[in-house]
Amino acid sequence: MDFALSEEHQSIRQVAREFVDKKVLPRADEFDRTGKMDLNLAREMGEAGFLGVIIPEEYGGTGLDTIAYAVISEEFGRGCASHATIVGAHNSLFGYPVLTFGTEEQKKKYLPPICSGEKFGAFSLSEPSAGSDAAGIQAMAEKDGDDYILHGNKIFVTNGAFADYIIVMARTDKRPGPRSISAFIVEKDMPGFSIGHIEEKMGFHASPTTEIILDDVRVPVENVLYKKGLGFKVAMESLNSGRISVGASALGMAVRAFELAVKYAKERKQFGQPIASFQMVQSHIADMHCRIEAARWLVYNACWRKDNGLDYVADAATAKLVGSETATFAAHRAIQILGGYGYLREYEVERLYREARLTELFEGTSEIQRLVIARHITKHG
Ligand SMILES: Cc1cc2nc3c(=O)[nH]c(=O)nc-3n(C[C@H](O)[C@H](O)[C@H](O)COP(=O)(O)OP(=O)(O)OC[C@H]3O[C@@H](n4cnc5c(N)ncnc54)[C@H](O)[C@@H]3O)c2cc1C
Known part of the structure; x- marks a missing residue:
């Protein structure tokens, strides 16, 4: 058993992080306030290979595996939720069903422009x-x-x-x-x-x-x-697969909330000392860390099962459920650590809290993920 990401996956993370840190994260507040996405940026995401991660090269994609896709989704979730959904919609909700269920003509016609960002799905x-x-x-x-x-x-x-x-x-x-x-x-x-x-x-x-x-x-x-x-099958299989990337992008949101909370806790002084030295603040940080690590390994496990041809339906639902609830939890705790400042729009954790909440709703609510998991275990329902 090997818990380390391969060198290839580490370098994919590096590439995605550099792109996000340079072009997405610095504009996340602007995207939130103006409500305007930048189609040119979305096209650049396509040129960089982020919109066809799991699509084979013969159809214009990057031809990578699900772990690579999760790592990229995590980095975009860390940077800007809206842009993470473009990655998710293209890869999971359009690219994946066309690749899995489409005719050769459909794949040749629709996948290359979706992967390049020339067209949107x-x-x-x-x-x-x-x-x-x-x-x-x-x-x-x-x-x-x-x-x-x-x-x-x-x-x-x-x-x-x-x-x-x-x-x-x-x-x-x-x-x-x-x-x-x-x-x-x-x-x-x-x-x-x-x-x-x-x-x-x-x-x-x-x-x-x-x-x-x-x-x-x-x-x-x-x-x-x-x-x-058989359209319902197309829809359900697309959502099963998509849940891994929602879990991964939610994980990225949790990671960002954690980074900001830890930095703030080390800098902010009260009673003459950094608040990071107070045990109750440390407890928040430890709880965030534990849930983030759990979510990360559940996401990667679901990817690994999918890439190895194993049944992954309950694992994807578990990754989505825990990933999304971890994002909300981490953003909630980050606000607590930032105190009153955490509630101000000027501080990023306020946006993360609002955005994390959606991950518990779309592509199947948390209740529906629990149903999927419980039905898989009990074989009832
Ligand atoms: C921002 C956003 C983007 C979206 N994007 C897309 C998209 O691109 N394409 C698309 O097709 N859809 C999309 N959706 C829709 C999303 O998938 C649905 O909102 C979601 O599936 C829940 O459906 P609903 O909102 O009708 O809630 P309802 O189904 O009415 O659920 C209401 C409540 O009842 C609970 N509930 C319902 N049934 C059960 C049950 N059997 N057992 C226990 N509890 C239950 C739910 O968990 C929830 O708490 C999007 C939604 C949002 C908000």
């Missing part, structure tokens, strides 16, 4: 009445000759405002349940496709979350991803 499952109960979606796709006609309202689409290609889940027949759901690759220029309301959120301000309106969008049959009626 998104994933659209959620609807107003179908969140955790994703099999309850109502958007319809009706066959018309060689096309499907899609209509319905989708919500909560990350990257929806600027995505060129969106994987959309819709029902190909009216029977309730997962077996009548199919996945489609929809292009934003297809007539009838439009962006609706853009949500105002607590954090992730530079990651637009939008409604998508499908008003009789004509999608050719060759844009069905995988098979008719």
